[in-house]
Amino acid sequence: MSAVPPVDAGAETNDALKGPPAGFGLAAVIAILFNTALAWAENVDEPLNAYMASLSGDPWRTHGFAAVAVFIVLGYFFTSRGFRIDGSRLGALLVAASIVAGGGLALWLVLI
Amino acid sequence: MNDVILHAHPTFGVLGILASVWVFVEALNASEANRSRVRVAAFVVTACMLIAWALGGYGYTVLYAPEKAIILAGPWPWAHNFVMETKARLFFIPLILALYLPIAATANIARSRGARIVVMAAAALIVLNGLAIEGAGAVVDYAVSAGFVHNGITGAQ
Numbered sequence: 001m002s003a004v005p006p007v008d009a010g011a012e013t014n015d016a017l018k019g020p021p022a023g024f025g026l027a028a029v030i031a032i033l034f035n036t037a038l039a040w041a042e043n044v045d046e047p048l049n050a051y052m053a054s055l056s057g058d059p060w061r062t063h064g065f066a067a068v069a070v071f072i073v074l075g076y077f078f079t080s081r082g083f084r085i086d087g088s089r090l091g092a093l094l095v096a097a098s099i100v101a102g103g104g105l106a107l108w109l110v111l112i
Numbered sequence: 113m114n115d116v117i118l119h120a121h122p123t124f125g126v127l128g129i130l131a132s133v134w135v136f137v138e139a140l141n142a143s144e145a146n147r148s149r150v151r152v153a154a155f156v157v158t159a160c161m162l163i164a165w166a167l168g169g170y171g172y173t174v175l176y177a178p179e180k181a182i183i184l185a186g187p188w189p190w191a192h193n194f195v196m197e198t199k200a201r202l203f204f205i206p207l208i209l210a211l212y213l214p215i216a217a218t219a220n221i222a223r224s225r226g227a228r229i230v231v232m233a234a235a236a237l238i239v240l241n242g243l244a245i246e247g248a249g250a251v252v253d254y255a256v257s258a259g260f261v262h263n264g265i266t267g268a269q
Binding site: 014015016017019020021024025027028031032035036039057058060061063064067068071075086087088090091092094095098101102105106109110 | 165169172173193194197198200201202204205207208209211212215216218219223224225226227228229230232233234237241244
């Protein structure tokens with residue numbers, strides 16, 4: 001008799017993510033952090049801000065397109081490379097990235 | 113027409129938040145029976161956030177300049193310098209998560225605990241960021257009114 005309960009065949013043991021949910025998930029984490037980094041950069045680098053304005057007529061528009069482009073391009077890249085990750089780890093990364101990026105944005109704009 | 117755009121922007125933001133709550137609840141009760149509903153709800157979130165982006169972008173880049181001047185001349189200049197500037201860039205976080213949500217929902221969340229965690233995390237983050245952004249919009253709106261009063265401008269409404 002074992003003290004360890006038998007593994008239930010119907011139990012949820014599949015934590016791993018693969019394919020687009022994994023690849024685009026990591027891309028979302030990076031794009032969220034990139035969004036804050038770009039906000040910092042365009043605030044301190046006036047030539048960059050002017051260049052971004054010249055691309056779409058307003059730096060904010062270019063900022064948004066760049067963040068979405070990073071998400072899409074990296075998503076396809078990681079997916080094509082067969083990236084895998086545990087769902088619980090990816091969920092934690094999404095939460096951490098959002099806290100760091102949101103807090104970083106607010107703190108930066110308080111300081112400048 | 114501009115007033116319609118300015119009011120439709122937060123409206124679609126709220127609808128996106130509500131749809132994210134819908135996704136969260138469906139994922140919390142994930143089963144084979146509600147797989148298609150989760151995906152539909154995730155697409156509703158994406159559609160609402162994309163529309164909110166387009167409308168808010170037009171408002172911010174085309175219509176906002178006069179209101180910005182009124183805010184900066186009023187008693188709450190930080191409502192632009194801090195609140196609006198943070199809000200405008202913070203918006204891209206829930207936008208990216210909203211674009212990701214239907215992709216995450218392609219996984220079988222009824223059978224994969226990992227997929228369910230990711231879908232719930234993304235939906236919850238959209239709700240929290242969205243509520244913060246809606247609140248920031250209210251502060252900016254109030255700062256415009258305060259600016260009008262402060263500068264003795266009447267009839268602007």
